[in-house]
Amino acid sequence: MQTRIAVSDSDIDEVDDSAAITAVQSSRRDFLRRGVAAGGLFAATATTGVYGSSAVTAHTTAVPADADTPLEIPEWSRAPGAPTGGQPYGQPSAYEKKVIRHLRPNDKQYISSSTRTPIQELDGIITPNGLFYERHHGGVPEIDPAQHRLALHGLVDRPLLFTMDDLRRFPSESHIYFLECSGNPGYNVYGKTAAEANGLVSCAEWTGVPLRTVLAEAGVQAQAKWIVAEGADAAAMTRSIPIEKCLEDALLVYSQNGERLRPEQGYPLRLLLPGFEGNMSIKWLRRLHVTDKPAQSREETSKYTDPLPDGTARRFTFYMEAKSIITAPSGGQLVSKPGFNEIRGIAWSGHGKIVRVEVSVDDGKTWHEAQLQAPVLTRAITRFRYPWEWNGEATVIQSRATDETGYVQPTLEALVAVRGVNNTYHNNAITPWRVAANGEVTNARIKTG
Amino acid sequence: MQTRIAVSDSDIDEVDDSAAITAVQSSRRDFLRRGVAAGGLFAATATTGVYGSSAVTAHTTAVPADADTPLEIPEWSRAPGAPTGGQPYGQPSAYEKKVIRHLRPNDKQYISSSTRTPIQELDGIITPNGLFYERHHGGVPEIDPAQHRLALHGLVDRPLLFTMDDLRRFPSESHIYFLECSGNPGYNVYGKTAAEANGLVSCAEWTGVPLRTVLAEAGVQAQAKWIVAEGADAAAMTRSIPIEKCLEDALLVYSQNGERLRPEQGYPLRLLLPGFEGNMSIKWLRRLHVTDKPAQSREETSKYTDPLPDGTARRFTFYMEAKSIITAPSGGQLVSKPGFNEIRGIAWSGHGKIVRVEVSVDDGKTWHEAQLQAPVLTRAITRFRYPWEWNGEATVIQSRATDETGYVQPTLEALVAVRGVNNTYHNNAITPWRVAANGEVTNARIKTG
Numbered sequence: 075m076q077t078r079i080a081v082s083d084s085d086i087d088e089v090d091d092s093a094a095i096t097a098v099q100s101s102r103r104d105f106l107r108r109g110v111a112a113g114g115l116f117a118a119t120a121t122t123g124v125y126g127s128s129a130v131t132a133h134t135t136a137v138p139a140d141a142d143t144p145l146e147i148p149e150w151s152r153a154p155g156a157p158t159g160g161q162p163y164g165q166p167s168a169y170e171k172k173v174i175r176h177l178r179p180n181d182k183q184y185i186s187s188s189t190r191t192p193i194q195e196l197d198g199i200i201t202p203n204g205l206f207y208e209r210h211h212g213g214v215p216e217i218d219p220a221q222h223r224l225a226l227h228g229l230v231d232r233p234l235l236f237t238m239d240d241l242r243r244f245p246s247e248s249h250i251y252f253l254e255c256s257g258n259p260g261y262n263v264y265g266k267t268a269a270e271a272n273g274l275v276s277c278a279e280w281t282g283v284p285l286r287t288v289l290a291e292a293g294v295q296a297q298a299k300w301i302v303a304e305g306a307d308a309a310a311m312t313r314s315i316p317i318e319k320c321l322e323d324a325l326l327v328y329s330q331n332g333e334r335l336r337p338e339q340g341y342p343l344r345l346l347l348p349g350f351e352g353n354m355s356i357k358w359l360r361r362l363h364v365t366d367k368p369a370q371s372r373e374e375t376s377k378y379t380d381p382l383p384d385g386t387a388r389r390f391t392f393y394m395e396a397k398s399i400i401t402a403p404s405g406g407q408l409v410s411k412p413g414f415n416e417i418r419g420i421a422w423s424g425h426g427k428i429v430r431v432e433v434s435v436d437d438g439k440t441w442h443e444a445q446l447q448a449p450v451l452t453r454a455i456t457r458f459r460y461p462w463e464w465n466g467e468a469t470v471i472q473s474r475a476t477d478e479t480g481y482v483q484p485t486l487e488a489l490v491a492v493r494g495v496n497n498t499y500h501n502n503a504i505t506p507w508r509v510a511a512n513g514e515v516t517n518a519r520i521k522t523g
Numbered sequence: 524m525q526t527r528i529a530v531s532d533s534d535i536d537e538v539d540d541s542a543a544i545t546a547v548q549s550s551r552r553d554f555l556r557r558g559v560a561a562g563g564l565f566a567a568t569a570t571t572g573v574y575g576s577s578a579v580t581a582h583t584t585a586v587p588a589d590a591d592t593p594l595e596i597p598e599w600s601r602a603p604g605a606p607t608g609g610q611p612y613g614q615p616s617a618y619e620k621k622v623i624r625h626l627r628p629n630d631k632q633y634i635s636s637s638t639r640t641p642i643q644e645l646d647g648i649i650t651p652n653g654l655f656y657e658r659h660h661g662g663v664p665e666i667d668p669a670q671h672r673l674a675l676h677g678l679v680d681r682p683l684l685f686t687m688d689d690l691r692r693f694p695s696e697s698h699i700y701f702l703e704c705s706g707n708p709g710y711n712v713y714g715k716t717a718a719e720a721n722g723l724v725s726c727a728e729w730t731g732v733p734l735r736t737v738l739a740e741a742g743v744q745a746q747a748k749w750i751v752a753e754g755a756d757a758a759a760m761t762r763s764i765p766i767e768k769c770l771e772d773a774l775l776v777y778s779q780n781g782e783r784l785r786p787e788q789g790y791p792l793r794l795l796l797p798g799f800e801g802n803m804s805i806k807w808l809r810r811l812h813v814t815d816k817p818a819q820s821r822e823e824t825s826k827y828t829d830p831l832p833d834g835t836a837r838r839f840t841f842y843m844e845a846k847s848i849i850t851a852p853s854g855g856q857l858v859s860k861p862g863f864n865e866i867r868g869i870a871w872s873g874h875g876k877i878v879r880v881e882v883s884v885d886d887g888k889t890w891h892e893a894q895l896q897a898p899v900l901t902r903a904i905t906r907f908r909y910p911w912e913w914n915g916e917a918t919v920i921q922s923r924a925t926d927e928t929g930y931v932q933p934t935l936e937a938l939v940a941v942r943g944v945n946n947t948y949h950n951n952a953i954t955p956w957r958v959a960a961n962g963e964v965t966n967a968r969i970k971t972g
Contacts, residue, residue, distance in 0.1 A: 134740045136675075136689040139682040145674050145810060148666075154757045155662030156786075157633035162623035163615065164653040167790045169668055170783050174611035184606035197730035197778040198697035202652055204613040205782060213604030217597075219618055225594050226585075233588040240585040245865050248647035248896055248906060281646035291583045308603045329646040331780065333654060334619050337605075341616045361594060416694050447697055449898055457697060 135411065166204075175205055176269040185213045186309070188255065190273025193420065194404045199250070199447065199455040201276035203331050208338045209255045209274060211373075212309030215358055219342035222306070224326070228364035231293030238342050241326060244283035249325070249348070250454045252277040252422045254394045256351035256378055256499040261490075263501075264519040268404040271505050271517065272397070275422065277455035280346050282327035285320050285362075294321075294364060302369040303345050306360035313354045313378075314368035315347065319392070323348050323453075326359065348453040349424030350392045351499070353378060383494035396423035396483050397502040398431050398458070398475035409513040412466035417444070421456045423477035430476040431458040437470035438506075444473065464509070470518045472506040486519070584860065615653075624654055625718040634662045635758070637704065639722025642869065643853045648699070648896065648904040650725035652780050657787045658704045658723060660822075661758030664807055668791035671755065673775070677813035680742030687791050690775060693732035698774070698797070699903045701726040701871045703843045705800035705827055705948040710939075712950075713968040717853040720954050720966065721846070724871065726904035729795050731776035734769050734811075743770075743813060751818040752794050755809035762803045762827075763817035764796065768841070772797050772902075775808065797902040798873030799841045800948070802827060832943035845872035845932050846951040847880050847907070847924035858962040861915035866893070870905045872926035879925040880907040886919035887955075893922065913958070919967045921955040935968070 166173065175189035188209040191201055201207075208214075219238045227233035255274035265271030294317070301320050305311040315324070325346040328335055335341040340357030347355050353373060368374065368390070380388040398421035403409045417435070421428045427450050432441040447457035458473065474483040486503035493500075506518035516522065615622065624638035637658040640650055650656075657663075668687045676682035704723035714720030743766070750769050754760040764773070774795040777784055784790040789806030796804050802822060817823065817839070829837040847870035852858045866884070870877045876899050881890040896906035907922065923932040935952035942949075955967035965971065 134683065134685075134689060134737075135692055136683040136685040136740065139674055139676055139684040145672070148670060148755065150664035150666050150807075151755050151757060151759065151809075154634045155659070155664040157662055158636035158657055158659045159624065159626035159633055159638045160663070161653075161787070162626070162638075164624070164655065164785050164787055166612070166652075166782060167668075167784075167786050168665070169790075173782060175608065175613070177608035177611070184608055185603045187607035189608045189611075196781040197695065198728045198781050200649060200728045200780045202780045202782045203615075204610075204653075206613065208607055210604070210607045213606055214609070215599035215604040216617070217599050219616075221597060223594070225588055227588055234583065234585040235588040236583075236585040239859075240583060243584055243864070245910065246646065246867065246908065279647045279649045288583075291585065306597065306600050308600060310600065331649045331651045332645040332647050333615060333622060333651045335616075336613050337616050338610070338613055341618075360600075410688075414692070416692070418695065449900075451898075459695065461694065 173205070175208065176267070176273055186211045188274060190269040191276050192269045193273050193275070193399070194268040194401045194407065196401070197418075197457075199277050199420070199457050200331065201278055203278070203333070203336050203339075206276045206278065206330070206336065206339055207255065207274045209352060210307070210309075210338070211311055212307045214337050215307045216337065217306060217342060217358060222342050222360070224343060224360060224362065226288065226292050226362045226364070229295040229298040229366065230289075230364050231295065232291070234292050236288075238328065241283060241288070241343065242328065244287055246281055246283055247325065248279055248281040250277065250279045250451050251346065251348045252453065252455045253346075253352050253355060254422070256353060256394070257501075259501060260499070261495060261497050261501050264517045265405065265505075266517060266520070267406045268399055268401045268505075271405065272399045274352070275420075275455070277422070278330045279332065280325060280327045281329035282325040282346065285324040285326055285345070286322075288326060289320065292364075297366050298364045299366045300364075300368050302361075302363040302365055302371070303354075303356040303359060304361040304363070305340075305356045306358040311353065311356050311373060312369060312371040313356060313373055314365075314371065315354060317364075319347055319350070347392075349394060349426075351378065351394055354392065378499060380493065380499055381496040391500055393424035394422070395500065395502045396425065396428065396475045396477040396481050397421065398473045398483055399505045400433070400471060400473050400507055403471075403509065403515045404507055405515055405517045407515050409464060409509055409515065411513075412464045415462050415464050417460040417462045417471060417473075419458050419473050421458055421473070421475040422454065423475065423481070424453060425481065426452050426478040428456040428475055429478050431456070431473055432476075433458075433460040433462075433471065433473050435462055435464075435469060435471045438472065441474070466511065468509065468511045470506045470508050472504050474504050622654070624657065625716070625722055635660045637723060639718040640725050641718045642722050642724070642848070643717040643850045643856065645850070646867075646906075648726050648869070648906050649780065650727055652727070652782070652785050652788075655725045655727065655779070655785065655788055656704065656723045658801060659756070659758075659787070660760055661756045663786050664756045665786065666755065666791060666807060671791050671809070673792060673809060673811065675737065675741050675811045675813070678744040678747040678815060679738075679813050680744065681740070683741050685737075687777065690732060690737070690792065691777065693736055695730055695732055696774065697728055697730040699726065699728045699900050700795065700797045701902065701904045702795075702801050702804060703871070705802060705843070706950075708950060709948075710944060710946050710950050713966045714854065715966060715969070716855045717848055717850045717954075720854065721848045723801070724869075724904070726871070727779045728781065729774060729776045730778035731774040731795065734773040734775055734794070735771075737775060738769065741813075746815050747813045748815045749813075749817050751812040751814055751820070752803075752805040752808060753810040753812070754805045755807040760802065760805055760822060761818060761820040762805060762822055763814075763820065764803060766813075768796055768799070796841075798843060798875075800827065800843055803841065827948060829942065829948055830945040840949055842873035843871070844949065844951045845874065845877065845924045845926040845930050846870065847877075847922045847932055848954045849882070849920060849922050849956055852920075852958065852964045853956055854964055854966045856964050858913060858958055858964065860962075861913045864911050864913050866909040866911045866920060868907050868922050870907055870922070870924040871903065872924065872930070873902060874930065875901050875927040877905040877924055878927050880905070880922055881925075882907075882909040882911075882920065882922050884911055884913075884918060884920045887921065890923070915960065917958065917960045919955045919957050921953050923953050
């Protein structure tokens with residue numbers, strides 16, 4: 075097997091595989107079939123390092139391999155693959171085409187609607203941009219960034235009109251933050267899958283300019299108490315934001331996970347209020363009106379208010395409270411074997427960092443601390459993992475999060491006892507998953523049979 | 524403007540905008556034209572918080588807005604946008620279609636080739652999956668994950684054959700790491716743009732199982748010193764890895780930025796050796812052969828070795844050394860105005876964390892510390908920012924990184940003095956950008972005129 079010694083990247087390199095291919099073809103044995111007959115489970119050596127110093131055994135389901143039988147060479151190893159650069163902007167594998175945003179079928183219309191991140195298919199804390207959840211009230215506008223303007227006016231010394239170039243010239247910051255819809259999922263909604271239960275949440279690295287930096291250019295006047303933010307979509311989403319938040323960690327964002335915002339996330343510009351309910355992070359932002367009182371817009375009166383049992387309603391419920399959900403195994407999935415099954419999930423809180431996630435695998439009788447993926451970030455998704463040894467019997471698994479304020483994620487019963495049943499929003503209740511003896515996982519709140 | 528009070532998300536909400544639209548149409552004034560006549564620059568209030576306690580003035584280029592003139596209402600605000608869920612897997616805006624991976628045109632073939640991340644278009648530290656750089660030696664295979672196998676054999680007590688399901692059952696971890704091609708960009712290559720200069724680097728959150736956990740299942744024998752890793756692509760990329768790295772932070776990865784690996788990054792499985800030269804993080808991983816000596820494969824002898832001036836060659840140069848580059852303003856871009864222009868860039872080191880990035884804006888005469896985006900992560904990209912006040916005169920700007928070992932990124936001259944001119948790999952030299960008086964930015968190493 076001679077190859078020409080080359081110096082530069084673009085040289086064509088000759089590789090002669092014919093001898094290797096011939097050797098394999100002369101003893102084509104199905105590696106896997108032989109292995110399966112020998113049995114699947116091993117008593118494992120303790121794994122180290124993943125869960126700290128406590129020994130965790132992971133009984134692999136891998137089959138023993140016969141060192142004397144050559145590895146089968148599949149078709150994709152035998153011929154060159156697709157040429158480099160075939161996808162100037164890459165796409166997922168065709169084998170992943172089922173991993174898409176979940177859209178509720180058979181709705182009367184989709185102009186005011188939502189899609190859910192398939193959180194049960196994802197790992198880590200970053201949501202890839204193509205799977206970021208959506209919630210629109212007037213569809214998705216297609217905006218020419220060269221024509222888009224942001225007006226900043228009202229109780230300011232200098233009202234200003236910004237182009238996107240103006241905004242990108244400001245000092246920039248990047249932060250990893252979650253975004254969550256206030257109605258994730260709404261009450262009396264028991265999602266069959268994790269996406270349907272809690273999929274209106276995503277997390278990305280956002281880049282933009284701190285709003286306080288931009289406000290400093292305009293000169294906010296002393297009597298200013300609120301900023302009314304308005305979007306350029308057909309719904310002209312409008313929310314009033316306390317000036318304190320605007321001067322704290324609010325951002326004017328133009329990039330998500332490195333590239334420019336996606337149209338569904340507000341291209342070319344959105345407001346980002348870390349930890350606040352998602353609708354307030356106005357997409358397609360076109361106006362910031364500095365005022366001394368809230369606008370009492372439609373979206374903070376007719377919508378996004380929380381009727382209580384006594385007939386009053388909570389309003390201006392800004393922060394998303396601590397929440398968690400097990401994403402694997404979760405509704406619609408199968409726990410294929412007893413023994414070691416890592417429970418995986420996500421947790422987040424608008425009030426800061428998650429300090430603890432506990433997992434119960436015995437229908438809430440006992441709770442155990444899960445491992446939090448480092449680094450734990452403020453107002454971002456935190457991934458948790460728990461080493462579950464399933465005994466093969468029917469049970470219920472669930473998680474609950476505690477944030478840095480000491481607040482603990484409640485059960486649905488506890489939440490309803492306070493909020494009543496006429497709420498649509500801020501449902502951060504624990505989601506319990508039922509695991510049947512045959513391994514099928516369903517939402518424990520959905521009655522079966 | 525009456526709206527029906529609705530309880531569930533799918534209700535149709537009526538919004539009557541006709542009164543608002545009429546009011547605007549009755550006084551259609553082009554906001555922007557009036558604003559421009561009044562002049563563009565403001566003496567700014569000091570911005571706070573972005574660069575710490577030192578006051579930084581950002582002279583915005585925004586135009587003054589006339590509070591009495593209504594904001595123009597563009598066409599996309601006047602009609603519903605695209606229905607929600609129109610893109611089950613979202614795509615960038617059509618206005619961003621120029622943001623693609625850079626492919627060198629007119630090469631003789633593209634089976635063994637590369638594409639570059641357009642780093643000059645990106646923000647933050649996360650590279651979105653569709654723009655992740657590529658370097659292939661046999662094209663991109665299309666692999667059925669259900670058929671893909673990983674063989675682990677050699678100096679182990681129990682040789683094993685894994686399916687993808689087997690590997691996902693292991694305890695998982697996620698980490699944000701960079702990946703960089705050893706030839707980024709090669710010597711005697713002076714990229715016109717940042718992508719062409721240093722675009723063979725990207726950064727993502729990777730999820731998988733620690734290799735040491737999987738090795739523990741097989742039982743690595745005492746005499747094992749290396750693991751020879753082989754890919755399932757047509758090139759059968761093969762590299763020998765020291766057992767110490769395999770037992771340290773090496774990962775078997777199946778997800779990038781939350782979703783499954785992209786085909787171009789090794790779907791369904793790759794090795795990930797944090798900080799090592801990219802080719803060693805074998806894509807489409809199909810074999811791990813535990814041995815007591817390196818394979819001396821083609822890719823570690825004919826390729827990926829570094830000829831020195833004295834006729835010897837460095838081999839097994841695993842780690843990518845500390846490197847940085849200014850991504851904005853960079854080659855091919857325009858510094859449109861004097862005054863405040865934030866210099867932005869990225870830095871990384873295979874040896875751990877970046878501890879400092881310095882920027883020079885006077886052709887290397889003086890250096891100033893840039894701000895590092897928090898949190899700074901080990902073996903990940905670190906974003907840096909520097910508040911540059913451009914005086915409008917021709918100059919050269921550049922950055923240099925220092926990592927936690929104290930190593931400082933060298934100039935090209937210093938590197939060549941040691942390595943000679945016959946290297947292809949490990950070029951981590953400083954990239955200087957020339958800024959002309961008219962604001963055009965070019966690579967200072969490319970002679971002009």
